[in-house]
Amino acid sequence: MILTFLLDFSWKELFLGTEDWGFLLEIVLRTMIMFLTIIIALRVLGKRGVKQLSVFELVVIIGLGSAAGDPMFYKEVGVVSSMVVFIIIILLYSLLTHSIGRFKKIENLLEGKAICLIEDGIFAIDNFKKENLGSDEFFAELRGKGISHLGQINWAIEEVSGEISVFYHEDENVKYGLPIMLHSLEYPLTYIDKADHYSCTFCGYTEFKNPGPAEKCINCKREHWIQASIAKRIT
Secondary structure (H helix, E strand, O other), rough: OOHHHHHHHHHHHHHOOOOOOOHHHHHHHHHOOOOOOOHHHHHHHHHHHHHHHHHHHHHHHHHHHHHHHHHHHHHOHHHHHHHHHHHHHHHHHHHHHHHHHHHHHHHHHHHHOOOOEEEOOOHHHHHHOOOOOOOHHHHHHHHHHHHHHHHEEEEEEOOOOOOEEEEEHHHHHOOOOEEOOOOOOOOOEEOOOEEEEEEEEEOOOOEEEEEOOOOOOOOOOOEEEEEOOOOOOOO
């Protein structure tokens, strides 16, 4: 049965589909043309369109990729049609970029706004909820910048590109803050055994607590705490 299947199986259709071998040379030519078209298009868009991808610019790149991909291996899609798509996308991009430079409302609509996530070592809860950003992911990014607890941070801002900009406290101004090292938040407390500084595990609000019930955080009303850290940032 297997031998019969192998003998009857169309290997040509598996590798070439409905096209003939001569179409492979055409694919090479199509790919070279579209490759050069992509390079020219990105040069026209400028460095900003390549280096910093906002949501608006990501749509442009996806559009260019789709327009370039189909004519590379679909015989029924002409190269000229794809080039027309490229020209339209570039013209629209140029028009919108010009509008963004002139009108702030259009800029905010297409690219969004920078948003503060941490202020003086405490989460800006309302702002953080608006972003599709998990705390573990955010903490990992902060650790990548040499941060071990939130008390080292004066401001943390999410830029429109998605990058996180961090402004640090000077070493002499570092405060007690929520530790963000691995496993540091695994055992939150609701009862304080010894007097020390403790941080709310939800918002990072930090205060000195005496032994007894931890009570609710005055900032977010949560009741889980962890012993705060005052370590200096290692650079």
